[in-house]
Amino acid sequence: MSLLSWASRSAISVLALMLPLAAQTASDSQNSASQNPGSTQAPAAQPSSQPADLLIRNGTVLTVTHGVIQNGSVLVHNGKIAQVGTTIPAPAGATVIDATGKYVMPGIIDCHSHLALDGDVNEATSPITPSMNMLDAFVNTDKGLYQALAGGVTSLLLLHGSANMIGGQAVVIKNKFGLSREQMLFPNAPRSIKFASGENPKRVYGSRNQLPSTRMGNFEIQREALQQAKEYMRDWDDYNAKVQKGDKEARAPKRDLKLEALADVLRGKLLVQIHCYRADEFLTEMQMAREFGYHVRAFHHALEAYKVADKIAAEGVAIATWPDWWGFKDEAWDAQPWNAVMSSRHGVRVALKSDSGDVVRRLNQDAGKVIHYGGATEDEALKMITLNPAWIIGVDDRVGSLDVGKDGDITIWDKDPLSSYAKVEKAIIDGEVYFDNSLPGLGLTHWKNAPMSGSDFEGSEMDEELGIGEAH
Amino acid sequence: MKRLLLWIAGFLFISSFLFAQASKQKTRMATSQVEATGPIAIRGGKLLTITHGVIENGVVVMENGKITAVGAASTAIPRGATVIDATGMTVYPGLIDSETNLGLVEVEADQNSNDLNEPSDEIMPHMHVADAFHSETQRIPVVRVNGITNAIVAPGTQNSLPGQDIFIQLDGKDRDQMIVVPDIALPLNFSAAQRRRAMSGQGGGGGGARFPSTRMGLAAQLRQTLIDAQDYEAKLQSPARPSDSNKPAGGRGGSDRQKRDLKLEALLPYLHGQKPVVIGAEDGYDVENAMRLAREFNLKVVLNHVTHSQDILDEIASWKVPVIVGPIYDFPRADERYDAVYSLPGELYKRGVKIAFASYRVEHNRNLPYAAGYSVAFGLPYEEALKAVTINPAEIWGVADKLGSLDVGKTANVVIANGDPLDVKTDVKQVFIEGRNIPMENRQTRLRDQYGGVPTAR
Numbered sequence: 001m002s003l004l005s006w007a008s009r010s011a012i013s014v015l016a017l018m019l020p021l022a023a024q025t026a027s028d029s030q031n032s033a034s035q036n037p038g039s040t041q042a043p044a045a046q047p048s049s050q051p052a053d054l055l056i057r058n059g060t061v062l063t064v065t066h067g068v069i070q071n072g073s074v075l076v077h078n079g080k081i082a083q084v085g086t087t088i089p090a091p092a093g094a095t096v097i098d099a100t101g102k103y104v105m106p107g108i109i110d111c112h113s114h115l116a117l118d119g120d121v122n123e124a125t126s127p128i129t130p131s132m133n134m135l136d137a138f139v140n141t142d143k144g145l146y147q148a149l150a151g152g153v154t155s156l157l158l159l160h161g162s163a164n165m166i167g168g169q170a171v172v173i174k175n176k177f178g179l180s181r182e183q184m185l186f187p188n189a190p191r192s193i194k195f196a197s198g199e200n201p202k203r204v205y206g207s208r209n210q211l212p213s214t215r216m217g218n219f220e221i222q223r224e225a226l227q228q229a230k231e232y233m234r235d236w237d238d239y240n241a242k243v244q245k246g247d248k249e250a251r252a253p254k255r256d257l258k259l260e261a262l263a264d265v266l267r268g269k270l271l272v273q274i275h276c277y278r279a280d281e282f283l284t285e286m287q288m289a290r291e292f293g294y295h296v297r298a299f300h301h302a303l304e305a306y307k308v309a310d311k312i313a314a315e316g317v318a319i320a321t322w323p324d325w326w327g328f329k330d331e332a333w334d335a336q337p338w339n340a341v342m343s344s345r346h347g348v349r350v351a352l353k354s355d356s357g358d359v360v361r362r363l364n365q366d367a368g369k370v371i372h373y374g375g376a377t378e379d380e381a382l383k384m385i386t387l388n389p390a391w392i393i394g395v396d397d398r399v400g401s402l403d404v405g406k407d408g409d410i411t412i413w414d415k416d417p418l419s420s421y422a423k424v425e426k427a428i429i430d431g432e433v434y435f436d437n438s439l440p441g442l443g444l445t446h447w448k449n450a451p452m453s454g455s456d457f458e459g460s461e462m463d464e465e466l467g468i469g470e471a472h
Numbered sequence: 473m474k475r476l477l478l479w480i481a482g483f484l485f486i487s488s489f490l491f492a493q494a495s496k497q498k499t500r501m502a503t504s505q506v507e508a509t510g511p512i513a514i515r516g517g518k519l520l521t522i523t524h525g526v527i528e529n530g531v532v533v534m535e536n537g538k539i540t541a542v543g544a545a546s547t548a549i550p551r552g553a554t555v556i557d558a559t560g561m562t563v564y565p566g567l568i569d570s571e572t573n574l575g576l577v578e579v580e581a582d583q584n585s586n587d588l589n590e591p592s593d594e595i596m597p598h599m600h601v602a603d604a605f606h607s608e609t610q611r612i613p614v615v616r617v618n619g620i621t622n623a624i625v626a627p628g629t630q631n632s633l634p635g636q637d638i639f640i641q642l643d644g645k646d647r648d649q650m651i652v653v654p655d656i657a658l659p660l661n662f663s664a665a666q667r668r669r670a671m672s673g674q675g676g677g678g679g680g681a682r683f684p685s686t687r688m689g690l691a692a693q694l695r696q697t698l699i700d701a702q703d704y705e706a707k708l709q710s711p712a713r714p715s716d717s718n719k720p721a722g723g724r725g726g727s728d729r730q731k732r733d734l735k736l737e738a739l740l741p742y743l744h745g746q747k748p749v750v751i752g753a754e755d756g757y758d759v760e761n762a763m764r765l766a767r768e769f770n771l772k773v774v775l776n777h778v779t780h781s782q783d784i785l786d787e788i789a790s791w792k793v794p795v796i797v798g799p800i801y802d803f804p805r806a807d808e809r810y811d812a813v814y815s816l817p818g819e820l821y822k823r824g825v826k827i828a829f830a831s832y833r834v835e836h837n838r839n840l841p842y843a844a845g846y847s848v849a850f851g852l853p854y855e856e857a858l859k860a861v862t863i864n865p866a867e868i869w870g871v872a873d874k875l876g877s878l879d880v881g882k883t884a885n886v887v888i889a890n891g892d893p894l895d896v897k898t899d900v901k902q903v904f905i906e907g908r909n910i911p912m913e914n915r916q917t918r919l920r921d922q923y924g925g926v927p928t929a930r
Contacts, residue, residue, distance in 0.1 A: 324839070338925075
């Protein structure tokens with residue numbers, strides 16, 4: 001790359017930083033006019049009743065942000081963490097859980113899941129489908145969510161699959177299994193959109209002899225769509241400016257849901273979550289983001305992140321990866337299990353995610369594996385399944401650690417959760433117990449014994465590639 | 473400048489690697505000549521002997537590929553031995569995986585490197601994994617650095633009789649040294665997955681165009697095959713029948729020469745109960761059906777999976793056959809408790825069943841010990857979990873005289889790790905196979921190191 005082009009790109013990236021802020025005010029005013037969605041999901045559904053105070057005491061408290069507290073206690077008031085410390089007196093009427101000999105940690109967060117979508121993961125009829133909204137496919141009775149809850153997972157990002165270059169918009173849920181769809185939505189969580197590149201879109205469209213059959217096609221299609229969105233955004237900005245000036249003759253451009261969603265990407269109102277594996281693809285995606293002035297929130301899978309970790313870190317992009325999946329396809333052939341810790345130590349924010357109905361049930365063990373591969377500290381390992389995925393979803397100010405003011409999303413384990421031997425005893429969300437292992441039957445506290453949905457096979461990236469799962 | 477040096481180092485590394493590849497044939501002889509090493513003694517570690525308890529601060533001595541001493545700190549170390557200090561470490565026998573596809577598949581999505589299934593027929597007992605086993609697969613060095621030293625390699629499960637397994641050790645100078653027992657067992661898969669329904673493009677309950685498209689078809693086909701094999705053998709053994717007397721006499725003793733049928737011939741050792749048939753079935757009713765067939769023909773049985781057979785565990789126990797249980801990560805049915813499958817190993821053990829673990833798909837083979845560990849959380853005693861990846865599989869596969877424990881006279885497959893072998897946090901430090909100090913490197917460690925390794929914590 002020549003010095004000149006490097007300089008111009010830097011200038012663009014500075015612009016890119018400023019753009020979303022500038023765009024925010026304009027789009028806010030536009031919201032009321034066009035009923036555009038804002039940058040977040042719906043606010044909280046009204047709680048049926050205020051939960052009682054909850055005090056968990058005498059446990060080994062893994063705070064994630066400020067170390068381990070032996071014989072520690074956590075108090076939850078009105079669904080929020082009110083106190084974390086050693087001796088906390090129980091308020092009158094509080095529910096007290098004795099956690100002697102147990103481990104207490106924040107609920108696990110999976111920032112890459114295709115559960116609870118009843119197989120409607122890919123609208124693989126066109127490579128650009130940004131107006132798809134996973135909320136429309138969300139099935140809140142999927143047994144996979146129950147199994148994830150029993151594995152300590154309290155929040156999930158449900159993503160579109162990777163068949164398309166630009167897939168649909170994600171839904172963020174709190175895993176309050178047994179409650180209604182509305183009540184399971186993570187209130188005010190930022191909106192995310194799924195991008196993908198590499199073998200999957202190549203295979204899906206290549207097998208139909210359509211564009212994109214190559215990575216060249218991949219990125220050209222993406223670039224074209226973003227260019228259209230840029231022009232669409234400009235037309236709307238021009239129109240809104242005219243309206244503001246009192247121009248009665250101004251004609252509103254035709255609304256296009258696809259381009260509106262992509263304009264929201266350019267305005268910084270959608271977090272961009274990109275499925276890709278190879279180092280060169282990270283570089284291309286970051287270059288394209290600079291070119292069009294948006295930010296990539298995270299690379300998902302990112303098995304080759306270790307090759308260009310410094311560049312990913314410099315751009316402030318996170319990765320969501322597996323500790324040890326490898327070799328199930330060509331673009332996963334250079335995977336190695338030290339990737340997570342290597343990338344993390346180069347300054348990349350690293351999350352471990354499941355992308356699997358299986359792995360989501362034991363993400364705690366995946367965190368244990370990065371101690372094995374790379375010698376992560378316990379805090380580093382825990383962050384990868386709590387605070388870092390929370391950041392990727394954009395909810396790290398709300399969940400992901402045991403800190404005062406955060407949501408009361410807490411899991412209690414019988415053994416060290418980073419070992420092979422731990423089971424969840426209780427999973428608590430907003431200060432209420434949703435799973436209690438000591439209960440007979442399913443261990444669920446809010447489930448009304450309706451039939452659960454969900455097939456016996458929860459496909460994953462690996463299964464998709466091998467053609468034995470649902471097409472994700 | 474630093475980057476330039478890295479490039480040069482990388483180039484030298486790659487060229488030396490290529491050179492090594494090119495000269496592999498020539499160096500092979502030399503390798504086998506230097507193989508015999510002096511004695512190696514591992515001392516100071518916590519020994520998990522499997523057969524005679526835990527020895528703190530113990531000593532293991534290996535020589536000529538065998539374990540020659542196991543004992544307390546006072547155990548004599550031979551003169552001239554290479555001594556390895558394992559203070560703070562755990563020392564245990566190499567783990568044994570009871571089903572993998574190692575060496576049959578490299579990148580599963582790539583057909584060119586995938587030799588899992590022979591799809592032309594369901595009855596393929598004359599397929600030999602030994603004929604396809606690619607001992608130079610990049611996957612084996614990745615798996616063995618996690619302390620797994622031996623494994624069954626089975627074909628894919630598309631067919632009811634897909635071919636015969638091999639038992640391997642995960643190091644050797646060539647294929648022949650790595651295959652410890654060829655044709656060790658015959659999988660017999662009996663579940664919805666072997667029906668030819670999907671292949672004919674029809675789903676639902678109506679069956680497909682190609683036989684066998686139902687479980688009835690699968691069972692009938694298997695039964696006919698076993699009867700054909702019995703008839704074939706009877707003809708081989710019986711003198712010429714009168715109706716054949718007008719044919720020209722054969723070369724041996726005047727009897728007709730039976731045309732050899734490799735497919736049926738392959739079944740004979742299994743019909744004689746000389747080798748085990750590994751029944752792969754998940755649901756209770758499938759397990760029962762396959763078992764009925766096996767008992768009808770007096771087959772020696774090892775059960776595999778039984779993942780959805782919770783209702784017939786007492787019956788399974790009454791058969792007194794060993795069970796490869798899992799994968800324990802298979803999903804429970806809707807409305808089943810989340811741990812319905814995790815708890816199976818413990819439930820089978822409680823009923824006196826000898827169990828072993830397997831990791832199945834190549835992507836997961838290095839995770840064998842963690843399935844055993846997780847079962848401990850759901851009721852399997854820790855010692856039994858350890859046995860289920862060591863001595864139990866050694867007994868099931870008939871190699872307990874050589875493998876599965878730290879005992880004098882056994883093959884020196886020994887692992888040194890920085891902790892509990894079944895815990896995900898544990899890092900394996902050194903693996904010995906037949907007493908050879910295995911390089912703790914593979915394609916993945918080379919990539920790690922090529923890109924600068926793991927920086928220290930800030």
